[in-house]
Amino acid sequence: MKNAKYIALAAVAAMAMTACDDEKQLTLNADEAHMLEEITFHVSPTLPLAVGMDSTIAYSVGPETATNKNIIFSSSDEEVATVDQDGTIHAKDVGRAIITAYGEIGFPVFNANASVIVNVIPEIIKATQINVTNTTPAGEDGKYYVSDELQMAAEILPADHTYDRLIWSTSDASLASVDENGLVTCLAMGDVTIYANATDKSGVRGEYSLHINRMVNAERVEVEPLAEGLCINQGSVELNVTYYPADATIGSVTWTSDDEMVATVYRGVVTPRGFGTANITATCSETGQSVTIPVEVVNGLYIWNAANQWAGWICSNDQAPDERGENVWRVHFPSTTGKWRRDIKMDVNNNSMFTMASERPVLAIKCTIPKGGDNTWDVRDSGNPHDKAGYDLPDGTRLIMIDLTSKFGEWATKTHDFNLFQLKVADIPNANVDPAAAWYDVYWIRTFRTADEAKAFGTADAQ
Numbered sequence: 001m002k003n004a005k006y007i008a009l010a011a012v013a014a015m016a017m018t019a020c021d022d023e024k025q026l027t028l029n030a031d032e033a034h035m036l037e038e039i040t041f042h043v044s045p046t047l048p049l050a051v052g053m054d055s056t057i058a059y060s061v062g063p064e065t066a067t068n069k070n071i072i073f074s075s076s077d078e079e080v081a082t083v084d085q086d087g088t089i090h091a092k093d094v095g096r097a098i099i100t101a102y103g104e105i106g107f108p109v110f111n112a113n114a115s116v117i118v119n120v121i122p123e124i125i126k127a128t129q130i131n132v133t134n135t136t137p138a139g140e141d142g143k144y145y146v147s148d149e150l151q152m153a154a155e156i157l158p159a160d161h162t163y164d165r166l167i168w169s170t171s172d173a174s175l176a177s178v179d180e181n182g183l184v185t186c187l188a189m190g191d192v193t194i195y196a197n198a199t200d201k202s203g204v205r206g207e208y209s210l211h212i213n214r215m216v217n218a219e220r221v222e223v224e225p226l227a228e229g230l231c232i233n234q235g236s237v238e239l240n241v242t243y244y245p246a247d248a249t250i251g252s253v254t255w256t257s258d259d260e261m262v263a264t265v266y267r268g269v270v271t272p273r274g275f276g277t278a279n280i281t282a283t284c285s286e287t288g289q290s291v292t293i294p295v296e297v298v299n300g301l302y303i304w305n306a307a308n309q310w311a312g313w314i315c316s317n318d319q320a321p322d323e324r325g326e327n328v329w330r331v332h333f334p335s336t337t338g339k340w341r342r343d344i345k346m347d348v349n350n351n352s353m354f355t356m357a358s359e360r361p362v363l364a365i366k367c368t369i370p371k372g373g374d375n376t377w378d379v380r381d382s383g384n385p386h387d388k389a390g391y392d393l394p395d396g397t398r399l400i401m402i403d404l405t406s407k408f409g410e411w412a413t414k415t416h417d418f419n420l421f422q423l424k425v426a427d428i429p430n431a432n433v434d435p436a437a438a439w440y441d442v443y444w445i446r447t448f449r450t451a452d453e454a455k456a457f458g459t460a461d462a463q
Contacts, residue, residue, distance in 0.1 A: 036103040038062040039071055039114040044165040046117045049081070049091035050124045057087035057116065059101065070104035081118045091120045121162070127198040129157040130166070130206030139250075144186060146215040147251025152182035154196040154206055163200040170194055175212060189214040217286035218248035223268075229298035230263070234308060236271040239293075241282065254283045263295050275299040275357055300357030305444040313445065316343035316422070328441040331425075333433065340370070340433045344442065345422030360447035361404040364454040366397055366461065369425055369440045370432040391455055395462035397443065401451055 042058040049055055061069050073083040080095035089099060100115040136150040144150065154166055168178045171193040178184045178194055189212050196206040224240035243253070255265045262278040264271050270280060275297050283290040304310045309324045319334035320342065333340045356363070369390070390398040400423065425440070443461075448454040 036061055036066045036069060036071070036105075039101045039103070041101070041114060041116050043116050044163075046119060047089070048119045048121055048124065048162045049089065050121055051091055051094060053091045053124070055089050055091075057083075057089065057099070059087060068103070068105045071101045072104055074100050074102070076100070080120050089118060091118070094120050094122060096120070124162045124200060125158065125160055126200045126202035127156050127158075127161050127163070127204045128202070130196050130198060130204055131155040131157070132194065132196050132206035132208040134208060134210075141247070143213050144210065145213045145249040145251065146186050146189060147249055148186045148212075150184040150186070150210070152178070152184060152194055152196070152208060154182065156198070161200070163198065165199045167197040167199060168195065169197060176210065184210070186210075186212045188212065215249045215252055216245065216247050217252045218243050218245075218284045219287050220244040220289050221248075221253050221282050221284055221291060223280075223282050223291050223293050225293045226295060229296040229301070230270070230272045231301045231303045232272045232275065232297050233302050233304065233312065234272075236269050239268045239270060239280070241268045252285050254285055256281050256283070257295075262297055270295055272297040298359075300360030300447055302360075302363075302447045303444065304446070310442065310445065312347055313344055314347045316345060328443055330439050330441050333438040333440075339426075339430065340428040340438065341424075341426040343422050343424050343426070356404060356447070358405070360449055362401055362448040362451050362454050363404070363445065364399050364401040364448060364451075364458065365423060365445045366393070366399055366443040366458055367440055368397055369400065370428050371398075372429050372432045391458070393458050393462040397441075397458075397462060399454060399458045401454055403451055 038061060040060050040062075042060065047055065057073075059071075061071065073085055073087055075081055075083050075097050076099075077095065077097040078092070080091075080093055080097040081099065082090045082092060083099050084090075087101075097118045097120070098115055099118055102114075132152055132154050134150050135153050136148075138144055152168070156164065156166075166182070168180060168182050170176050170178050170184075172190070175188050175190045175192040176184050176186050176194065182194075182196065184194055192210050192212065194208045194210060198204045221244065222242040224242075226237070226239070230237060241253075243250070250267055253267075255267060257263050257265050257270075257278045257280055259276065259278040261274050262276040263273055263280070265280050268282070276299070277294055277296045279292050280295050281290055281292040304313060306325070306327055306329075310329050313329075315322050315331060317334065320332040322332060323330040331342055331344060333342050371390070390400045392398055446454070446457070448457065
């Protein structure tokens with residue numbers, strides 16, 4: 001009933017915006033009224049509370065120019081938790097409730113941070129100790145310098161504590177800042193302490209003592225060009241950088257990319273973002289000396305192997321284990337009395353596409369999939385292009401390939417997005433699978449320019 005009341009009030013308020021009152025007229029005209037666009041709760045997504053406890057939500061709204069910044073709080077289950085209109089939550093009974101905030105006037109604001117799950121539990125287990133560690137290695141000299149960034153981590157004891165959220169702070173904000181995730185930025189030379197404060201009212205805090213050394217400005221920098229292009233899904237690459245003088249502070253060099261849709265850069269570490277070429281520039285802040293190198297994210301090149309643990313690929317079901325080791329991805333068949341089957345596929349859907357490029361339209365898998373089954377590529381919008389035989393390699397493994405140029409007439413557009421992309425490993429006769437070794441191994445999955453190129457690469461790899 002409460003919610004219905006609020007909806008009705010909001011509707012009345014909305015109609016009032018069109019009323020002809022010269023002194024109080026509200027319209028949707030941008031010059032006269034601005035709607036509330038954002039509500040942010042400054043709290044963990046899940047909030048544990050003991051029965052009988054109260055907690056007030058800290059929140060902010062935007063934009064600053066909003067005409068009416070009032071919000072309405074509601075609870076999904078008032079038998080578990082109620083909420084006052086100042087954001088104070090009252091825990092009533094063991095259970096779960098969702099506290100949500102809406103704008104008082106206008107359409108409801110559905111912001112990811114505008115709700116919190118309240119778990120009401122019998123009691124709170126408070127922290128007794130917090131151990132803070134620095135996870136960022138120091139340089140070769142074991143020191144940290146002005147402009148360095150350090151990532152803190154915290155262990156909260158006992159292990160079954162209730163609240164995971166910490167509030168990070170610094171003993172001297174002029175020397176070092178710290179964000180809500182424990183990332184410290186060194187601002188000036190001196191000694192500073194970083195604190196991790198419990199949020200369970202225990203008063204417990206952990207600390208880390210840090211000595212910050214003065215910045216040694218780089219006068220000159222050299223960057224070695226990459227010998228080959230980057231693969232978009234193989235992660236970041238650290239450039240080979242030489243600083244002059246040798247003890248120059250890394251943060252005294254500014255790094256930029258002229259196309260962050262292709263690659264981003266942070267302190268000499270390049271991360272591929274999209275196909276193409278970007279120019280990476282390192283500039284000495286003190287002298288202005290700079291050097292630029294091109295970085296190519298090779299169009300259409302994908303590589304999945306042990307190095308990235310075949311990231312993005314999953315099994316079709318969880319009825320049997322799959323093991324991702326140092327060399328192979330072992331996919332076990334689930335127990336069956338009929339023919340053997342277990343597919344592997346890209347973990348994509350309508351909201352997360354996998355994009356292939358025309359420069360490398362052949363996708364090949366080096367594997368030990370048993371012969372004799374209906375091993376097909378199931379690619380949305382293309383039907384099921386069959387590759388039952390595959391290509392035998394010298395080491396007894398097989399390549400199973402698909403050439404997408406034969407499946408898409410619009411391939412001239414250079415790229416194609418897929419929301420289903422899988423290898424169907426189906427209907428393998430019982431006689432072709434040893435029940436004592438009911439699995440197949442995947443060594444790598446790669447894209448190639450042509451099937452012949454894939455065969456040549458696979459043959460060389462199998463020698």
